[in-house]
Structure formats: structure tokens, C-alpha cells
Amino acid sequence: MSTVVEHVTCPFCGCLCDDLTVEAEGVEIRKVRLACSSGQGIFMDYDPRPRRPLVDGREVEWENAVAEAASILSAADSPLIYGLSSSASEAQRKAVALADRIGAVIDSTSSVCHGPTGLAMQAVGEPTCTLGEVRDRADLLVFWGCNPDASHLRHFPRFSLTAKGALTPNGRADRTVYVVDVRPTGSSKKADHFLQVDVGSDFEVLTTLRLLVKGKEPSVDTVGGVPVAQLKELVERMKSCRYGVAFMGMGLTMAPARQLNVAELFTLVAELNEFAKFSVLPMRGHGNVTGADQVLSWTTGYPFAVSFARGYPQFSPGEFSAVDMLARRAADAAVIIASDPGAHFPAAAAAHLERIPTIVLDHGPSVVASHARVVFPTAAYGVDAAGTAYRMDNVPIPLKRVISTGRLTDEEILDRIIEAVA
Amino acid sequence: MMLGILGGRIYDPRNSKDGEVGDIWVKDGRVVTPEDVDQKAAQTVDATGLVVMPGGVDIHAHIVGSEVNSGRKMRPEDHRGHERARSGGLRAGAGGTVPSTYLTGYLYSELGYTTVMQASAAPLVVRHTHEELEDVPNLDKGAFIVMGNNHFVMQCIADKQPEKARDYVAWLLGASRGYAIKIVNPGGVENWKWGKNVAELDDEVIGYGVTPRQIVQTLATIADDLGLPHPVHIHGINLGRHTSARTTVEMIAALDGHRVHLCHIQFLSYGAGRGHVHRSEAVAVAAAVNASSGVTVDIGQVIFGNATTMTCDGPLQYGLHLTTGNKWINDDVEGESGGGIVPITYKPGNPINGTMWLTGLELFLLIDDPWRVFLSTDHPNAGPFTSYPQVIRLLMDRDYRREMFESLHPRARRGALLPDLDREYSLGEIAVISRAGPARALGLEHKGHLGVGADADVAVYEECADKEAMFSRPRYVYKGGELVARDGAVVADVAGRTFSVAPQYDAGLEVELREYFKKAYTVSFDNYSALSGHGAPTEIVACG
Numbered sequence A: 001m002s003t004v005v006e007h008v009t010c011p012f013c014g015c016l017c018d019d020l021t022v023e024a025e026g027v028e029i030r031k032v033r034l035a036c037s038s039g040q041g042i043f044m045d046y047d048p049r050p051r052r053p054l055v056d057g058r059e060v061e062w063e064n065a066v067a068e069a070a071s072i073l074s075a076a077d078s079p080l081i082y083g084l085s086s087s088a089s090e091a092q093r094k095a096v097a098l099a100d101r102i103g104a105v106i107d108s109t110s111s112v113c114h115g116p117t118g119l120a121m122q123a124v125g126e127p128t129c130t131l132g133e134v135r136d137r138a139d140l141l142v143f144w145g146c147n148p149d150a151s152h153l154r155h156f157p158r159f160s161l162t163a164k165g166a167l168t169p170n171g172r173a174d175r176t177v178y179v180v181d182v183r184p185t186g187s188s189k190k191a192d193h194f195l196q197v198d199v200g201s202d203f204e205v206l207t208t209l210r211l212l213v214k215g216k217e218p219s220v221d222t223v224g225g226v227p228v229a230q231l232k233e234l235v236e237r238m239k240s241c242r243y244g245v246a247f248m249g250m251g252l253t254m255a256p257a258r259q260l261n262v263a264e265l266f267t268l269v270a271e272l273n274e275f276a277k278f279s280v281l282p283m284r285g286h287g288n289v290t291g292a293d294q295v296l297s298w299t300t301g302y303p304f305a306v307s308f309a310r311g312y313p314q315f316s317p318g319e320f321s322a323v324d325m326l327a328r329r330a331a332d333a334a335v336i337i338a339s340d341p342g343a344h345f346p347a348a349a350a351a352h353l354e355r356i357p358t359i360v361l362d363h364g365p366s367v368v369a370s371h372a373r374v375v376f377p378t379a380a381y382g383v384d385a386a387g388t389a390y391r392m393d394n395v396p397i398p399l400k401r402v403i404s405t406g407r408l409t410d411e412e413i414l415d416r417i418i419e420a421v422a
Numbered sequence B: 001m002m003l004g005i006l007g008g009r010i011y012d013p014r015n016s017k018d019g020e021v022g023d024i025w026v027k028d029g030r031v032v033t034p035e036d037v038d039q040k041a042a043q044t045v046d047a048t049g050l051v052v053m054p055g056g057v058d059i060h061a062h063i064v065g066s067e068v069n070s071g072r073k074m075r076p077e078d079h080r081g082h083e084r085a086r087s088g089g090l091r092a093g094a095g096g097t098v099p100s101t102y103l104t105g106y107l108y109s110e111l112g113y114t115t116v117m118q119a120s121a122a123p124l125v126v127r128h129t130h131e132e133l134e135d136v137p138n139l140d141k142g143a144f145i146v147m148g149n150n151h152f153v154m155q156c157i158a159d160k161q162p163e164k165a166r167d168y169v170a171w172l173l174g175a176s177r178g179y180a181i182k183i184v185n186p187g188g189v190e191n192w193k194w195g196k197n198v199a200e201l202d203d204e205v206i207g208y209g210v211t212p213r214q215i216v217q218t219l220a221t222i223a224d225d226l227g228l229p230h231p232v233h234i235h236g237i238n239l240g241r242h243t244s245a246r247t248t249v250e251m252i253a254a255l256d257g258h259r260v261h262l263c264h265i266q267f268l269s270y271g272a273g274r275g276h277v278h279r280s281e282a283v284a285v286a287a288a289v290n291a292s293s294g295v296t297v298d299i300g301q302v303i304f305g306n307a308t309t310m311t312c313d314g315p316l317q318y319g320l321h322l323t324t325g326n327k328w329i330n331d332d333v334e335g336e337s338g339g340g341i342v343p344i345t346y347k348p349g350n351p352i353n354g355t356m357w358l359t360g361l362e363l364f365l366l367i368d369d370p371w372r373v374f375l376s377t378d379h380p381n382a383g384p385f386t387s388y389p390q391v392i393r394l395l396m397d398r399d400y401r402r403e404m405f406e407s408l409h410p411r412a413r414r415g416a417l418l419p420d421l422d423r424e425y426s427l428g429e430i431a432v433i434s435r436a437g438p439a440r441a442l443g444l445e446h447k448g449h450l451g452v453g454a455d456a457d458v459a460v461y462e463e464c465a466d467k468e469a470m471f472s473r474p475r476y477v478y479k480g481g482e483l484v485a486r487d488g489a490v491v492a493d494v495a496g497r498t499f500s501v502a503p504q505y506d507a508g509l510e511v512e513l514r515e516y517f518k519k520a521y522t523v524s525f526d527n528y529s530a531l532s533g534h535g536a537p538t539e540i541v542a543c544g
């Protein structure tokens, strides 16, 4: 039976493009229209074959896998739940319920990407807007430490660089575009102006911009490798634009000074509002990492790195963040949801994950699954499961089920585990 | 499940009970007649000497959704020291002025409240609101949908197409599963996207040429025409400014003949005072309210201590950021709204805060009809809802009120009317402003009273001289007939319902909207509705 589903949301990145059309023949996806190459991969490479859960690498019945997971978690003193960013908010809510029930630490991939952005927001706030405002109003764009040309492939045409909107009918021609980064990128080649900052100098450059906004004169000619004259030109543009938007990425969050860089940028943007309307948006990576922040915040008050060990939520990045929990050997069991810390974590953290009993929920193979005690093959949200995800600008968008494989969702499996540990 | 709450002193203003001793019988979640119950099989509670009221109804609070959650995320300092550990079937949580969702439900139960309306949601992000509402236990709820800066509405007004605006509003309420039309700083939020605001009812909205007056009049007419259970719910212009009392009175005049609810009017009842300290204009605003029978208000009483201001009023929040120097979130929402968040601490020693505090109390005491003035702190803007018992004591106990007044900054006290206001609310009047009145204004027929057919939402209190202590610690709280709190502590987690409306509209509009969405939004028309995909079912309340 062939099906055509329209207005499909791509769950790959924080853009959550929801204008795709997917054609399928039974459970085989044949064609995807409008998706970027990353999005094509999500749908076209999907393996819809039914799979059974594994315990110690051997196929078992679902009840047995659930019972094994429950016994691991019941025996654990300090379980860790991690991942979440490629799951749906419905499952993220269940993950928090499980953490609450078993007194676990729960953390999302936020802690290894935009965690510092969250800390900056907690320190100074965040003047922001939805992506439609960028498309419709923005006449000045500043991309700082991010490269959407490679990471968010439809960001430029849908929302920013070339997007046409109410006040920007000519798209690219109606905008001035800056890229600030430590090296040239695909994005910098498409900008009007590229400011190349010395590695580790973002904070100084941002501080200098704040100084210039306040009308003060730095005593040097160059800051962080950037001529002050160029910074002055940028400040003039920032103060006189109609609607300015800064996008920031891991070039700021993972560089030395981390959240201080981000807080400096957020403060600069706030201060610019004295002169012109200005907003900032973090370029969130994974499809629903923003949702993980949202769900953890509404259920616990904190966006990531939350511990229920004492019965109530406590927030401590650096202590309850997954990398730190594992590297300190502070976790004695783990539930990994739709994520592969086995492939992406620092060696000490990844090594500890191999030592402790681990339960993995994922729709495909992963490094962490290859040495997990229990593996639950799941449906993929946005492909064979429906749910909700939050776009990088916090707009919630439905994820559709475009093929019906009968696979269980993260939500359903977590529900069974919660019941079994009760 | 059958239940009898026997021998209590019943305060049920809608059914004209003002402390009469009697029994309340409950079956299957509703209040029934004694004959409907097998009294031998029913569980009974001896309420002799206790005060029995309908469960509290909060007509205006910010408890869920994108703004509230950004407030939670931004304020770890608000949560520490305000934690709640899991116990039994109850979830853990944290938060002082912006508690997490489960804790929010529990805290309301612990005050005897059973119904709360989420005061604002931008339709683009209302799916988020509904997700959180599902995670708020022990309360029935509804969400107000912001429309006062909506591009489609403003374009209809500019094009002189009121019928199209009405169809659109009807469609939008259904699509967003909203309960009422909310207006926040009409036109001012749109102008804020240009770094500007509105200051007068006849100022122009940039790009549309329409005025705040036209926006409120159009939406108030639509609410009346559609027969919505709750009228337009308005946060006016100039909130917090010394011109606000004048424009509030003008707003009331502009909406003469309509049903209107004006929210947190304390924040909109100031005049110019000496030395940059506003003065209370409660007398003028209360007079306008008293003279306009179609108007209801809630107060937004300031509570001294920590608060988190959050409104869709972007320019107001920016001003607060500049005034306080505190951290600031702004969020412009394409095509329809905006918003901001700034933490604040209200102090009696601050002359402006003192004026705000006494303005709220003066309004409570000067508005004659308790059926038209409702208890709120515009949670968490003027203070957390957990302070409602303190407000009740301030209204019922003039000595306590005077004592607190004396702690205010001298510049706030100078010339103030409050010490001369001797009025004290009765228990029956408290039952009106916190239960029966808001339920009536919301058009929730089965809420706010204990007559046959009402939802069995019941709060039982032990009367004592200190009314703050009394209302802080209900002996029993029932939600739909189930015991959810006892002796001021939550004991159960039960699911609540979400109410919404689904007025009729000309379906032909959807063809135009489909085209409109391609240009106006970054989300597909089909993915915009809170109904698309799977979502929690809402209970439709009929329009009449």
C-alpha cells in the first residue's frame, strides 16, 4: 500500500522543518521531498524491520527485557538517565517520571552542547524571538561561533540568510550579514562581513563591542585579532538596524570561558535594545534537545543535570552532568535514551559506561548499545512514532508517524519500566 | 464513590448560604441531593463547627506554558529552599514563585483551590501550554489565548471585515483549544517589535493603522457575538505607568455595553505623584468599575517578597529590566504576540512598591460588589498564589492591614486613603471573590458553588481568628469528590480536566488561512493547531 504524507516534520536538527512530503510503500520509505541531506538520511536510511530486545546481546521477550531493566535499576544506588534530545517530549516526561521514581540523576545532551547557554540565560536573561520574526523583520544577522551552512542546512533559506518575509521581500538583498568565528566556514563565505577572532578571544571581542555600544573608546587598535575599526563598523550597524538578530553556537559554548562568552553576548544584545530592536537565538542542534530543556524545567525547575537522589530535584552542572557523573564513576547504572554517549563522550566517561550495567533505548545501532546489558529497539519519533518536539526557538511542533511498523515508542517502554520498578 | 460532608457551616454564595449548618452529599464527583445517596454506604466526614466552601477558583494566574517555563529555567535561585521530595504517589518538585507543574497542583490543593485559569498563551506555542497542563494534577484548568496583537485580527480591522475577524477568532479558539480571548497591551506588543509602544487608546499600530480602541472593541464584540462563556480578558495599555488609571477608565468607557474582564487592575490604577513616585488612583478606577455593571476585575495584589514578573507585554518588561537592573528575557512571537520576564522583589520600604500594595487593597475595599472583584496576585507577577491567605487576612482584618500599612515607606503612606477604609470582608464575601464570583465570570456553571449538579470540589476549613492561618491549612480538600489534601498537606495526585470552547465559524475561512499561513508563519497550517498529532482531550464548554 502506498501512502503520501504531507506537512511532515523532520526530526533531525533544531530547525524541525515541517514542510516535508514523504512517500512510502508499506513500511518502505520511497521518497522524501524538501528535506535537506541530513533529513533525507533520517527517512531514507531508516531500517523498519521489527527487532526484538536484547539482554547481554541475546534476543529475549519484551517482558524479560523489562524485568531485567527493572532489576538493574532497583539494585542501583546511583542510576543515571541520559540522552533525550532525539526523543519526543511525551517520552521525556516519562523519563523524568522514572528518574523521580528511582532517585536517579537525569541529564540531556544539552550538558555537552548548549549547557553553558542555559547557564548564561540563568545569569543575565535572554532577549529572543521566534524564527518567523527573523525571517519577517531582521535586516542585520550576526552568526557567532556557528556554521548553519553545515549544521542546519535549511536555516538560511527558511529563516535567516535568504528567507523572504513581510519586511524583507528581497530576502538576501534586504539583509546585512556578519559571521564571527575562529576560522573561515561555509557560512562565512556567504556573509557580507567575516570577522576572524583569535581562538579563545571571543570574550574580549564581545566586551569591546559592549564598550563601543556605550560610546567608549578602547585604548588598542586590535582586539582578539580583529581591528577595532571593524568592530566600530559592526556596532554602528547594530545600533541603527531595524531588527537585529544574533545566532550563536558551540564556538562560544565550548570555547574557553564558555558561559561567560554567552552571557557577554546576551548582555550585549540586551544593551543594544536601547538603540535598536535586537534578539539572540542559540542554534540548538538535535531535533528535540530544546524539548529536553523544556520538559526538565517544567517538571523539576531546572533544564539539565538534575539529581533526584535526595528525593527532590537538585541542579548542579559539573556534578550531575552525565560526563562528570561517569568520569567520576559516580553512576552505577545507566539508562541511555536515543543518544550515543559511547561514541561522543570523553574516554574516561565512555569507559565507565562500559563498566556499569546499561539500558539503551534506541531505534538503531549505537556504540553504547553494543555493550549494553539491555537494549530496547524503539520506534523513531517523526518516522514510525508521533509526538511533540520543540524547535530551537521553543516553538512546539508535532512529529508525525509516516510509516506504521508496530515498534514500541520510548514512551511506551519507559512506562513499562516505571511500572516494573514500582 | 459516595461522600457526605456533614454538619458544616456552609458558605455557598451562589445558593445564598452564608454559614448555615447543613450537609453536602456527593456521588460520582458531583454534588447530589441526600436522596440520591445510599447514606449508609457513603463515607462521611463530620464537619461540625467547620467552614465548608466550594473549591477555590483562580481566574488569572500564570502557571504553565512557554513564559512560565522560561521563568523556571531562568531562576534556579527561586527553586532552592522551595523543594518538595517525592512521597508515595506524589511527585517531587521545586519552586517558590515559579513552581514546577506537579508542585503547582499540590500547592493549590493545599490552599483549597480546585480550578485555575492559565492567563495567557500565544497560539503558536499553545501546544506547550497543553503539554504542561496535563502535568498539573488536582486542578481543572483552561487557557486564555492572546489576540490583542494578532496580525490577522488587525488586518481584518484595517480592512473593515469584522465578520472575518469573528470567524477567525472562533477558529483560533478551537484550534488552540483555548477558553477565552486574552488581550495584552493591544497594539503595544506589535509596536515593541519596532522598539516602540502605545500610550493612548487612539495611538496607531505600526503597519496596520488600527488603534488599541478598535482592537478591544472588535474583540469584545466578537466575544459577545460568539456567546463565549468568559468575556474578553483584558490587560490594558500603560501598565505600571502613571497614566494607567486614566487609560483604564477610558478603556471601561470605550467598552460600555460589553461584558469585560479587566485583569490585575492594581497595576493599571496609578496616577502621577510627587517625585517620580506614582500615586494610587483606586478611587477613580473603582468608581468607573462600580458604575459599569458589565465589568469584572481581578486585582493582582502585591505581596511583599519575591516575585517573577512575566507578561506578553514586551515593552513593559523591558522597562522593568531597565528600572531594576535585573535579568531580562524577551520573546517576540511571530504574527501574534511577545513577552518578557524579569524577577523582582517587592519591599515595604520601597515607596513605589508600597504604593502598589495599598492601591490593590484600596481597590478591593472601594469596589462595592464582591461579585465583580476577584482575588488574584496575577501569580507570579505581584506575588505567588501561595500568598492568597495573607490577602484574605488583609481584607478581613483591618488591624492587621493598618499594622502592615505602618511598615510602608513614608512617601507611600503620605496622603493615602487606605488607613481610612474600615471595611472588612466577611467569610461569605471571601467565598464570593475567591469562588462564586470568578466561576460566574468564567461561565463555569458547575464550579464555585455547592448546589446539586456542581462539581464536588469542596474545601473545609477550621475557623480561627487569624484568617491567614485558617486559609493556609484547610482541614479537607476534595477535587471531584476525591480527598486531595488534608490538614494543609496534599495527599493525592488526581488528573484534572482542561476546559475549552469550540465556537462555530464559516469553514470557508480555512482556505484563506492555508494561504495566509504560507506567508505569515514558519509552521505549516496543518501543524499549527494544538489538535494536530496527539494531544490531551479537552472538555468543551458550550457557547450560548
Ligand SMILES: [Zn+2]
Binding pocket: B060, B061, B062, B119, B263, B264, B311, B378, B381
Ligand atoms: Zn497576568
